[in-house]
Amino acid sequence: MHPPTARDEALAALRGMGERVTAPRAAVIEVLAGTAEHLSAEEVAASARGRGHDLHLATAYRALKTLSSLGLVRHTHLPGGSTTYHLSTSAGPRAHAHAACTSCGKVVDVPEEWLDDLVRRVRSEQGFELAPHHAALTGRCADCRPA
Amino acid sequence: MHPPTARDEALAALRGMGERVTAPRAAVIEVLAGTAEHLSAEEVAASARGRGHDLHLATAYRALKTLSSLGLVRHTHLPGGSTTYHLSTSAGPRAHAHAACTSCGKVVDVPEEWLDDLVRRVRSEQGFELAPHHAALTGRCADCRPA
DNA sequence: CACTATGACGCGAACCATTCGCATCTGCAA
DNA sequence: TTGCAGATGCGAATGGTTCGCGTCATAGTG
Numbered sequence: 189m190h191p192p193t194a195r196d197e198a199l200a201a202l203r204g205m206g207e208r209v210t211a212p213r214a215a216v217i218e219v220l221a222g223t224a225e226h227l228s229a230e231e232v233a234a235s236a237r238g239r240g241h242d243l244h245l246a247t248a249y250r251a252l253k254t255l256s257s258l259g260l261v262r263h264t265h266l267p268g269g270s271t272t273y274h275l276s277t278s279a280g281p282r283a284h285a286h287a288a289c290t291s292c293g294k295v296v297d298v299p300e301e302w303l304d305d306l307v308r309r310v311r312s313e314q315g316f317e318l319a320p321h322h323a324a325l326t327g328r329c330a331d332c333r334p335a
Numbered sequence: 336m337h338p339p340t341a342r343d344e345a346l347a348a349l350r351g352m353g354e355r356v357t358a359p360r361a362a363v364i365e366v367l368a369g370t371a372e373h374l375s376a377e378e379v380a381a382s383a384r385g386r387g388h389d390l391h392l393a394t395a396y397r398a399l400k401t402l403s404s405l406g407l408v409r410h411t412h413l414p415g416g417s418t419t420y421h422l423s424t425s426a427g428p429r430a431h432a433h434a435a436c437t438s439c440g441k442v443v444d445v446p447e448e449w450l451d452d453l454v455r456r457v458r459s460e461q462g463f464e465l466a467p468h469h470a471a472l473t474g475r476c477a478d479c480r481p482a
Numbered sequence: 483c484a485c486t487a488t489g490a491c492g493c494g495a496a497c498c499a500t501t502c503g504c505a506t507c508t509g510c511a512a
Numbered sequence: 513t514t515g516c517a518g519a520t521g522c523g524a525a526t527g528g529t530t531c532g533c534g535t536c537a538t539a540g541t542g
Contacts, residue, residue: 315477330462
């Protein structure tokens, strides 16, 4: 009935780090564990409300920030100012960067290893440690790209 | 006295594209031509005011958007929501991408050719045409990076 | 198992960067 | 010189996110 869920894993991790396990935090984790999508804070709050939890937007932001700083959640800044969140469980999808289409807004996943050379180069020559998944790349997707 | 300035070059280009040459647009170009920095819209407006031009912030945004769409100005989205603008003249600095430190906010320039392999790969395998200079990469700079 | 204090929550207001609506003004082609 | 498409100035609106503050609950303590 209950395969070991990403949800339980994350909640256990939360507790293990000495953080409080509160209803809003659990709701956020539950929502993120229940989808493969990248959700905005607003979507997280809405989805939590749809499941019967009453989650204020500001609280969703706070929970997401906390979980991010603990490493349980990853967030990606999209051009246009919005931010998307997803769980970073061991069982989750492989690490990937994002590329957002400036025309239609579509986001495609870019395998993180495609960025390895760049990361190495920037590190060795500029001492800068890139976090490639943290901000989306931009460009034009196949559909919007000029011929 | 007057070497052919980036300012004149840009103004001529504006005119040549059949666009109106207005005082606000000229002021924006003048400000951007007068610095090697990347400026925010607010900084552009402030700097223009400092030079005696009266430039409303909304107008600065409109001018910057117009100039961007014409290719005379490039803009880069930084994490945190702000955007920086710089002239994209032939005489300007070499094309480069940006990497912003999530800790101290410092922005370092990354040679665009370091991204060539990535761009090629994403294009050939996903049909997505990256514009690497358009959004800043993120990470930790040499000073803020954990040892 | 009750008690308490630390830290989270809920709420609305505040904030920041950016955009919009609209009346007015102006560059530039005729 | 004139006409008008299009640009400006202004303030108000928007979208995303954070803050202040009074209230409430988790989790360690006795």
